Amino acid sequence: MIRILLADDEAMIRAGIRAILATDPTLDVVAEAGDGRQAVDLAIRHLPDVVLLDIRMPRLDGLGAAAEIRRVAPETAVVMLTTFGEDDYIAKALDVGAAGFLLKSGDPRELIAGIHAVAEGAAYLSPKVAQRVIAQLAGGRMARGAQARDRIEGLTEREREVLALLGAGLSNAEIAARMHIVEGTVKAYVSAILTRLDVRNRVQAAIIAHEAGLVA
Template sequence: MVRVVLADDEAVVRAGVRMILSADPEIEVVAEAADGRELVEAVRAHRPDVALVDIRMPRLDGLAATAELRAVAPATAVLIMTTFGQDSYISRALADGATGFLLKTGDPREFLLGVRAVAGGGAYLSPSVAARVIRELTGDELTRTTTARDRVAVLTGREREVLALIGAGLSNAEIARRLHLAEGSVKTYTSTILGRLGVRNRVQAAVIAHDARLVRRE
């Protein structure tokens, strides 16, 4: 069972997201929060697998709350709910420890995909958000002088397959099942991929996968 704390200052949004998540019998919303301070306390109390966090909230915004959660509950994955008007927050959210981004007004299925992905240790980038993440990272985390396809070219065929599935938001266990590999082998491939691409985490690897057009867009 994936346990989730849901944080948004609008009750109607929380109700809608809770309804979406309830469609999966393996996901349980264990607590809700209307602001960032409530979120931190709820995570401290419930130790969920995932914190699903809106950015703009009173008392303590979602970004500041994410930074606190890294210290309070490092095992809890943070999935950020964003909007098209919040591009400038993406770099800070990454730096603060978020491992996924989805669009609040996007396909409801993305909430299920995103929660499952980050709960399994993966990263999730909504296809609608991926291009914005790429733009935010360009010039800082990603090399300015080479293209994503140039960087992916150093990978073996199997490593590119694994990278594509990381970009699609699959966890190690899901990648292992998809490619008929042991989960330990997927972890090894992932570590090698991060090293060869020169990135620090799965979110940045997922960005490259999207930019190199390895991830199929529905």
């Protein structure tokens, strides 16, 4: 069962999202918050697997709440759920450690797929958000490619293999199965990779993997 904390300042939006999640018997909304500060408090209390955060909320916005939750509950995955798809929101969400970014206007199936992905240790961007990220990567790709290759120079061959699979979107369990190692070892590799690359989350590491040419 995937335990979820839902945070949005609009009760009707929360009800709609809760109804979508109820269609999947493996998802359980354990708490709801109407503002960012309450979301942080409830995350500490319940330690959910996934927190769904709206970006614009009173007292503490979703980006601020995401940063705090990642600090006090690092095992909890954060997914930003918003009506806003501007590039600055996407960049800030990834920078504070969000593992996923979904638009409220997207297909409800994306919401369920995204929750399962981040709960399994992968990252998830809605197709529209992914298009924006890819478009940003397209500009100045050669320069960034050289920088990315320099950044992965310090990785071991095994770490590069893990990074390539991470960049391909595989979860920790899928990487473990592919490499014939236990999932705990994969988690250790991922943690070391994030530290060596000086990035905060899997999405940023995956981008470097693509820029460095580790992923087709």
